[in-house]
Amino acid sequence: MREKIILGLVAVAVALLGWNLYNIFMVVPDEAAQGAIFRIIYIHLPTIFTGFLGFLVASCLYLVKGDLKYDALAAGVTEVSLAFAGIVLATGSIWARIIWGVWWAWEPRLTTMLICWLTYAGYLMLRRAIDEPAQRARLSAVVSIFGFVEVIIVYKAIDWFRTLHPQPVLSIRGGGGMAPGMEGPIYWNWLAFVCLASAMVIVRMRQDEISREIDSLRRMAHSY
Amino acid sequence: MFYGFFAGWAIIGFYVVLLGLRERKLRRELDRVRRMVEPGAK
Numbered sequence: 176m177r178e179k180i181i182l183g184l185v186a187v188a189v190a191l192l193g194w195n196l197y198n199i200f201m202v203v204p205d206e207a208a209q210g211a212i213f214r215i216i217y218i219h220l221p222t223i224f225t226g227f228l229g230f231l232v233a234s235c236l237y238l239v240k241g242d243l244k245y246d247a248l249a250a251g252v253t254e255v256s257l258a259f260a261g262i263v264l265a266t267g268s269i270w271a272r273i274i275w276g277v278w279w280a281w282e283p284r285l286t287t288m289l290i291c292w293l294t295y296a297g298y299l300m301l302r303r304a305i306d307e308p309a310q311r312a313r314l315s316a317v318v319s320i321f322g323f324v325e326v327i328i329v330y331k332a333i334d335w336f337r338t339l340h341p342q343p344v345l346s347i348r349g350g351g352g353m354a355p356g357m358e359g360p361i362y363w364n365w366l367a368f369v370c371l372a373s374a375m376v377i378v379r380m381r382q383d384e385i386s387r388e389i390d391s392l393r394r395m396a397h398s399y
Numbered sequence: 400m401f402y403g404f405f406a407g408w409a410i411i412g413f414y415v416v417l418l419g420l421r422e423r424k425l426r427r428e429l430d431r432v433r434r435m436v437e438p439g440a441k
Contacts (some may be wrong), residue, residue: 212400212403214400215400215403218407219403222407258410261410262406262410262411265406265407266406269406270403378422382418382421385422386425388429389432393432395436396432396435396436
């Protein structure tokens with residue numbers, strides 16, 4: 176059953192991404208000021224939405240449910256979200272090199288995003304350092320919530336500070352800087368990435384179950 | 400632009416490969432431990 180869900184999610188993601196690639200490269204026109212490079216937004220924004228959604232889910236899971244099963248799910252979601260947040264940093268950097276002429280600028284949006292990414296990377300490292308499951312779950316949940324405060328700061332950074340980073344362009348954030356036809360593929364790509372990320376989280380959860388089975392078999396072997 | 404798309408897909412691809420390698424390692428370990436605890440095993 177789980178295999179079918181993974182395959183189904185991947186199939187939906189591949190179909191949506193294929194259709195979106197056609198729209199992004201063949202239908203959507205170049206942006207007036209930036210030219211073709213603006214198309215990076217179609218991977219940059221959906222991946223950050225996916226990453227932030229994952230961080231939100233991860234920070235709530237264990238504290239709401241208080242069950243170790245949810246702690247494992249939170250760890251899986253965080254790991255996958257971290258990969259997506261890494262894409263945001265990489266694609267943003269490539270866009271900045273073309274538009275700003277530099278790979279990186281220590282301005283508020285970029286710096287807070289990097290700190291956020293490092294916080295969640297620290298979360299995963301912390302989990303490896305603590306053996307006792309309940310303590311690991313509690314401390315990880317605290318770090319995850321601390322990390323989510325960072326997510327809010329990243330999101331609001333372009334409103335609070337004068338930054339080099341472009342101002343909001345999506346109509347849902349009051350930007351209105353894009354034609355409706357140019358905005359659509361961003362949301363469809365987001366849906367595709369959420370499907371892909373969900374499939375990855377299910378695989379990650381299955382690996383966690385195998386790890387637990389190995390641990391219990393080892394304990395059994397030691398008790399002989 | 401293509402570098403941006405390539406970087407995005409490269410990171411996803413790298414993570415998927417990492418997941419696959421981890422799964423293979425875990426399954427090998429599970430088989431090894433199962434054989435260890437099977438009745439009759441030394």
